[in-house]
Amino acid sequence: MLIEIKDLNFKYKNSKVDTLKDFSFTVDKGEIVCLLGESGSGKSTVLRLISGLEEPNAGLIKINGETIVDDNTFVPPEKREIGMVFQDYALFPHMSIAQNILFGVKNKSKEYKEAKLEELLKLVGLEELRNRYPYQISGGQQQRVALARSLAIEPSLILMDEPFSNLDASLQSRIREELKSIIKKTGITSIFVSHDKDDAISIADKIVVLKDGEIVQQGASNDIITNPSSKYVAGLFT
Numbered sequence: 001m002l003i004e005i006k007d008l009n010f011k012y013k014n015s016k017v018d019t020l021k022d023f024s025f026t027v028d029k030g031e032i033v034c035l036l037g038e039s040g041s042g043k044s045t046v047l048r049l050i051s052g053l054e055e056p057n058a059g060l061i062k063i064n065g066e067t068i069v070d071d072n073t074f075v076p077p078e079k080r081e082i083g084m085v086f087q088d089y090a091l092f093p094h095m096s097i098a099q100n101i102l103f104g105v106k107n108k109s110k111e112y113k114e115a116k117l118e119e120l121l122k123l124v125g126l127e128e129l130r131n132r133y134p135y136q137i138s139g140g141q142q143q144r145v146a147l148a149r150s151l152a153i154e155p156s157l158i159l160m161d162e163p164f165s166n167l168d169a170s171l172q173s174r175i176r177e178e179l180k181s182i183i184k185k186t187g188i189t190s191i192f193v194s195h196d197k198d199d200a201i202s203i204a205d206k207i208v209v210l211k212d213g214e215i216v217q218q219g220a221s222n223d224i225i226t227n228p229s230s231k232y233v234a235g236l237f238t
């Protein structure tokens, strides 16, 4: 098991209600998990807790057997070796594609950077576009740059917040396939957040369904889709 999350409880300081309640799930190595739920259900908050941008009020997070959060532990975000892909990709507009990809590995040797850049450009199929700037490439290509940048630090886990929400609807199914195939090639474990069941169905191995900060159902994608036992999920999947 690569990630273990157990009984996480969290409340934003200025909030009256608990944002996450007794939240538990596990992710196996190489698995792609989708946190699926409506707006405000707490999906992004889970990513913020895993990446270390927020600290839970209670609960445990382990990555690769190492406790990164519990009552006595808080490993700071930069020590967690987690890659992030944000909703808007957050590429630096004044940097080329190559510079964007290498942003997180500035302190590595020249040889490492050269080899890493070639490997990642090849992986995401953007070798020809390395000298362009973000405004000179498409949304789908920008997403691949953001993914390559998150992989440059050789993380054990990548987190993606609504990776498809900025893309043209007509492109979405192709881009989903592309992203899934790139992630599966690397064998990296990933958790992505979506409010769109089609994203979840087409990419995830496992789906965790959230409602009001609680897990209402979780399991293998196929089981969740065909299992009408939860009223909420039944609604979500109609």
Ligand SMILES: Nc1ncnc2c1ncn2[C@@H]1O[C@H](COP(=O)(O)OP(=O)(O)OP(=O)(O)O)[C@@H](O)[C@H]1O
Pocket: 012, 013, 014, 015, 019, 037, 038, 039, 040, 041, 042, 043, 044, 045, 046, 195
């Ligand atoms: N900084 C904050 N302070 C107080 N409350 C917050 C803060 N950020 C989020 N919340 C609240 O916490 C709840 C969960 O928010 P979160 O962003 O995790 O949901 P989400 O499922 O990711 O939603 P969306 O799909 O709209 O991004 C919401 O009710 C939201 O209003």
